[in-house]
Amino acid sequence: MVENFSEWFHDILEEANITDSRYPIKGMAVWMPYGFQIRKYTTNLIKEVYDRDHEEVLFPLLVPETELAKEGLHVKGFEDEVYWVTHGGKTQLNEKLALRPTSETSIYPMYSLWIRSHIDLPLKYYQIVNTFRYETKHTRPLIRVREITTFKEAHTAHASKEEADIQVQEHIENYKEIFDTLGIPYTLTKRPEWDKFPGADYTMAFDAIMPDGKTLQIGTIHNLGQTFAKTFDITFEDKDGEHKLVYQTCAGLSDRVIASAIGIHGDEKGLRLPPEISPKQITIIPILFKKGKEEVLAKCEELKKEFESAGLRVNIDDRDIRPGKKFYDWELKGTPIKLELGPRDLENNKTIAMRRDKLEKIELDLNENLVGNVISLIDELNENLAESAKEFHKDHIKFASDIDEVKELIEAGNVVAVNWCGDTACGQKIEEITGYSVLGIYEELEGKSKKCIISDEDAKYVALIAKTY
Template sequence: MSSQPPKEAVGITAKKSDDFSEWYTQVVMKAGLADYAPVKGFIVLRPYGYAVWESIRDILDRRFKETGHQNGFLPVLIPEGLLSKEEDHFAGFTPEVFWVTQAGNNDLGERLALRPTSETLAYSIFAKWITSYRDLPLKINFWNTALRAEIKATKPFIRTSEFLWQEGHTVHATEDDAEQEVMSILSIYRELIEDHLAVPAVRGFKSDKEKFVGAKYTTTLEGMMADGKALQMGTSHHLAQNFSKPFEIKYLGKDTKEHLAWQTSWGVSWRLIGAIIMVHGDDKGLILPPKIAPIQVVIVPIHKDKDAQAVKEKANEIAQELKNAGIRVHVDDRDEYTSGWKFNEWELKGVPLRINIGARDIEKGQVEFARRDIRDNKIQSPRTSLVDKTNELLEEVQKSLFSKAKALLDGYISSPASYPEFRSIIEGKGGFARAGWCGDQKCELAVKEETGADIRVIPFDQDGMPEKCIYCGQAAKKVAMFGRAY
C-alpha cells in the first residue's frame, strides 16, 4: 500500500511570523476545520471544526442551564417593520442586512430580513408572554446562526456572512436584576475563554461609540491575537428599557401597578475557534487546549508486520482504559500511512497529547507520550500509571498554553506617554495601547481616523490612570485600551 498522503493533507507551508494571514488560512483548511462555500463570505464547517464548536457549546450550555436559562428556537426571517421598531438598533444593522424580497416568483408585500440578531423578533414575542411579575425573570438562550453581509474583508471564523453563535435574551423586574445578569454572563464567558480555551482576556466596558446598538452599556472580553490585533471574544449588554418601551414589554407588579421590564442580551460566536488558532497555533498547525479538544489523546501503534496484531491490541487496550477514565481518545491504526506521516497529521490537527506504542514499549511495560505544545517532547512512563500520567500531562499542556498566551498579551500591552509614541506603537508592533481618555467621542473618532485604532475596552480595573487624555491633553477621565482589531 502507498504511504503517500493525499494532496490536500500537505502540511503548513507559510510561517506564522512571516505571513500570518496565509498561515491562518492554511491551518483552517489543512487541519480540516472548515472549507470555503460557493458564496463569498460563507464557509462550510467540517466535522472536526464542528466537534470543536460542540465542545465550546456543551460547556456554555451546561453553565447556562445551571444558572436558570432555557433554550429556545427562533425563525430566521424578520419583517422589516419589526426590525425598524427600535430605530437606533435598526440603523446600526441596516448596512449588513440580507433582504428577502420574493417568495418563489411572487414579490413580497414587505421585505424580510435574514436575522442579523434577534432582539426585535424575540421581544415582539416576549411582549405576549409576559403579563405579571410571576412571569419574571424570563431567561432564554438560542443556539442559532446570524447573517450579516461581510463583503469587503472576510476571514474564516473571524468575519463571515453567516456564523454559528449563541444569543441570550433575558427580561427582569428591576434594573438591579438585569445588571446582575449582565455580569453573571460575563463571568461565565470569562470562565470559558480563560479556563477552557486558555486565552486571557481584558474585561471591561465598550465606549458609547462601540457599544451594542440599542444598549445602555456593553461589557466585553477582549483578547489579543499573535499578530498584535485585538479580537472581541464575547459581549454582554445591558439593554435597560430601550427595547421594552417600543415593544411594550410590561408586567403587573406586586403593587398591582404596570411596569416596564428591564432586559439584557449577550452572545459569543465561532470566532472563538479563530482565537484558539491565532493564539495557540504554530508553524506545524493547530494546537488545541485539552479541555476543548475533540480528541485529547491520539494513540499511534508502531510496528513491523510480525508485531502488528499484538501492538494494535495493546493500543486498543490502552485506549479503552483512557476512555473508561473519561479521556477523549482515538487510535490511528491505519496501515496505509507511515507512523511519521501520522505524527505530522495529528500535529497539524492540534491533538494535545500523543501516545506512541511499539513492541519494545510493551516489553518494557511502558508508554511513550509526546506533548503537542513543546519540542523535545518525548516522555516515557510506566504502563501502570497510564491514566494518572495522561491526566497530569493534559493539565500541564492546558496550563502551559494559558501561560504562553498570557505572556503574549502582557507583551502587547504598552503605556505610551505621548501621542507620537502612541501612534508609533499602533502603527508598529500593535497590541493594546493603554492610555488616558477624556471621554470625548471627538478624540476617539480622531484617533480612529488617524491611526485605525478603536477603543477596544475600558477596563474594569482603572488603577494607575494617566493624568491627561492621550489625544487632546485635557484631564483624563478613564483608562482606555486602544488597538486595531479584527
C-alpha cells in the same frame, strides 16, 4: 507565524480539515469533519455554562420587516447588513422577511406576549442559531463571516435596573469561565458610546490579542435598559399593582471563540488545541511490524478502552502509512497527547508520550498508573497553553503617553493603553489621528491626577487602542 498570521490562519483551517472556504458565496464556508467536532465541543462548553441558569429556545430564522424596523436605533445599526427574502417561489411576498442579523426583533415581540407579571421575571432564554450579516469589511473564515453558524445569544428581562446590572456581571463571569477554560486571555472594556450595540445603554466587550497584535472581539454583553421594552411594549404588573417596563440584557458569542483558540495557541507546526475542545485528547499511534502486530494492536485497543472509561476522547491511528506521517498529521491537528506503542515498547511495558505543547518525549510505564499519568500530562499541557498565552497577552499591552508613541507601539504589534478624559470628541480624535480603534474603557482613574492624551483635561479612564479584526 507572527510575521504572517493571516496566511497561517487561512492555511491551517484548510490543512487541519476545519473549514473549506471555497464555497461559492463570500463569507460562507463549509465546516469540515474535524472542524465540526471542535465546533461541537466548543458549543457544548458554552451550553453547559448557560444551562445553569438560562433555558434554551429556538426562534424562526425570518423576521418580518415591520418588526425589524420598529426599533429605530437598532435598525439603523443593522440596515446595511440585512439579507432579505422577498419572494416565495415566483410570488413576491406582501412583506419582506429579514434573515436575522441578530434576534432582538424576533424575540422581543414574543416576550411582550409572555411577560405579564413580576412572577414571570427574570426571564432568561438563550438560543444557538445561524445569523446572517452582509459584512462589507474583508471577510475571513470564523473571524468575520456573513453566516455566523453558531451564534450563541442570551436574552434576559428583569423587573429592575439593578437586576439587569447584576445580570451583566453574571454574563461577564460566564464568559470569563468559558475563555479561561480554553486558556484564552482577554481584555474587558466598556465600549465607547460610538461603538456600542445599536439600541444598548452600554456594551461590555471581550477582546483577544491575536499573534499579529490585532484584537478580535470575542464576546459582547449589552445592557439594553428599557429601549426595546418601550419599542415592543414589554411590561409587567409589579407587586404594587403598577404596570412597568422591563429592563433587558443580551449577550453573544460566535465562532470567533474557536478562531481565538486556534490563533492564540497555534504554532508553526499547526494547532495546539485546548483539551476541552480537541476532538481527541489522546491519539495512539501503533508502530507496526509484521512480527507482533496483533499484540500491539490489541494492547492499543485495551488502552483506548481504559482511557475512555476515564472520560477521555481517544483514537488509534492504524492507517497503513509511515508513523512519521502520522506524527506530522496529529501535530498539525493539535491532539494534546500522542502515545506511541511498538513491539519493543510492549515487551518493556513502556509507551512514549508526546505532549503537543512542548513536543518532548516522556516514557511512561504501561503498568503503573498510566491513565493517571496521562491525565496529569493533559492538565499540565492545559495550564502551560494558558500560561504562555497569558504571558504573550501581558507583554503586548503597552502604555503610551503621546499619540506618536501610540502609533509606533501598535505598528510594533501591541495594544496600547492611554489616559483619556472620556469625551467622545477626544476619543474620536484618537481614532482619526491614528487610524486605529478605541476599544473602550479598561480602567477607571480615580483621583490619580493624570491628563488626557488629547485634551489637557483630567483623565478619568485608561482606554485601550488597537488595530482590530
